[in-house]
Amino acid sequence: MNKKVVVTGMGVISPIGKSTAEFSESLKAGRSGVCKTTQFDTTGFDVTIAGEVKDFDPSLWIEKKDARKMARFSQFAVAAAAQALEQANLIETVSNAEGTETKKRITGNAERAGVVLGNGIGGFEIVSESFRKLHDAGPRRMLPLTVPLMINNEAAGNISMVFGAKGPAFTQVTACASGTDALGQALDLIRSGRCDIVIAGGTESCITPFAIGGFQMLKALSTKRCDTPEKASRPFDVDRDGFVLGEAAGVLVLESEESAKKRGAKILAEFAGYGASADAYHITSPDPSGEGGGRAIKLALEDAGIKGEDIQYYNAHGTSTEINDVTETKMIKFAFGDHAKKLKISSTNSMTGHCVAGGGGIEAIACILAIQEGFFPPTINLDNPDPECDLDYVPNKVQYGTVNAAASGSLGFGGHNGVVVFKKYEVK
8 A cells, every 4th residue: 555645845936936925925916927037138039028036045045155056946946945844844953073064954864865856957047158158268168067057957966965865866857747747756755665755846947048049939938928028928818829938946845644743744735646648749739639638637636546526626737828728628628527617727827937847846836725725826817718728717816715635737848747636634
């Protein structure tokens, strides 16, 4: 029998909040974090907006000497992990033998604590800067830490090093499904008995000329509302014209129920199930039938041991692209059948922008907050629903009600589909 897995901590760095409390407040308020891009000069670009994390000060969570050795996506991940570990009461301050230095370390058996982080792109700002220096001045002027700063696995590696987690430290790379798939891999690590605790989620920060230019060339980004950026991300709306690139990290502390109970931890929710599938269809477009993503939902429900009608809220991938939103509507109908019409569904991307791997982490947290606080986050900017998107997407204003179980789905380039299911924790 599988071990029951629970959530004991959560941390968020996002365009609409740098804590779970601020994130929750913004979700309820329908607050947009999309704005004019400030991280680079957008002259010559069709796309001049993004979902940026404003006023991020890594020193609030990370020693300055450590932060200097991290790209922005790693800093986000460590900051969110610090929040989650604090909430889980899994951090203690230890001194070195000389008493000259203190560090925050994970409590308990560090060898039974793992890390699984999803990241789709890595440190693009490091790549861009080093390529510029290589081109302008030659290889000896490149950033000395170019490689360890830019590679995807460094977010997981830095969490492990900063907090002393000595179990397995993995990185999941399945494009925009990376954060969700990382949670699923973490679930399996605990169920199998390989770990008691796993710090898991997703992180992304790639608002750079290279990334914006690349997505712009794919015709994937919104260009029509750069003068009113807060209106640009509009999932399921007939007037949508592409996604808005965002950045974020969402990290959860996952733990076996046995471990959490043994140390008297406050349990926030049960992580009940995970499902994954591949469309085997196209490099960037989802299978238009919705069958691939629908199978992932069905697998997640089966893994959780519940039926579709047991879910009250579904956090959609909802990118605000022409193809995704119609396909995802079909996917939800395929998986939930008649219950699809009764579900509350929303895309929090309407507020944060599309945060790639970070999306899976913060959207899982949105589900847990919905369960804890009894609300359905809205899909803002849903002014003229697409007739082909005919489900209840909680348009524009938060709704309140009981949420006993919630699911979140993520779809990635390459046809990757991942879905996670969370339930209200029942004390027995």
